[in-house]
Amino acid sequence: MYYIPIILTIIANVFYHIFQKMIPEKSDPIASLILTYCTALIGSIIVFIYYHKNIDLIDSFKGLNWTSCALGLSIILLELGFLLAYRVGWDISLGAIVSNVSVTLLLIPIGAIFFKENISIANFLGILFCIIGLILINLKY
Numbered sequence: 103m104y105y106i107p108i109i110l111t112i113i114a115n116v117f118y119h120i121f122q123k124m125i126p127e128k129s130d131p132i133a134s135l136i137l138t139y140c141t142a143l144i145g146s147i148i149v150f151i152y153y154h155k156n157i158d159l160i161d162s163f164k165g166l167n168w169t170s171c172a173l174g175l176s177i178i179l180l181e182l183g184f185l186l187a188y189r190v191g192w193d194i195s196l197g198a199i200v201s202n203v204s205v206t207l208l209l210i211p212i213g214a215i216f217f218k219e220n221i222s223i224a225n226f227l228g229i230l231f232c233i234i235g236l237i238l239i240n241l242k243y
Contacts, residue, residue, distance in 0.1 A: 115198075122184045123194045131185050135178060196239060203232050 125134050150159060187197050210229060213219035221229075 119184070119194055119198050122181075123188045125185060125188075127189060131182060131189075134185065135181055138181065139178075200236065200239060203236055207232060207236075 125131075147159075150162070154162065184197065184201070187201075188194065192200075207229065210221065214221060
């Protein structure tokens with residue numbers, strides 16, 4: 103069960119980038135986001151009903167706070183950023199890796215400072231290789 107959630111995110115992320123790249127270039131990016139989130143809302147309600155057979159939808163919102171709204175806003179920017187990146191010519195094979203590795207490198211000090219996460223020697227070497235990889239990926243021949 104430990105790897106199932108990560109496998110799910112990997113599969114979803116692959117399809118995410120494929121579908122982002124395939125959104126018609128002439129379509130309005132904000133209209134695309136509206137349709138995307140309407141679909142996500144309907145899908146989330148269906149999953150909620152299936153997953154929580156004996157829990158009231160309204161009651162489930164009682165434990166939430168501002169972070170869910172902040173997450174929603176960050177997701178909108180994420181979606182718009184990738185959509186626009188692909189429209190200006192980023193390759194699907196490079197855009198995601200540059201973004202994800204950069205995010206990871208930014209999250210390392212955040213994790214260490216705010217969440218008291220430890221960085222091992224092996225982690226440090228991996229970070230170093232990520233930085234080298236970003237430099238190599240962005241070299242222009």
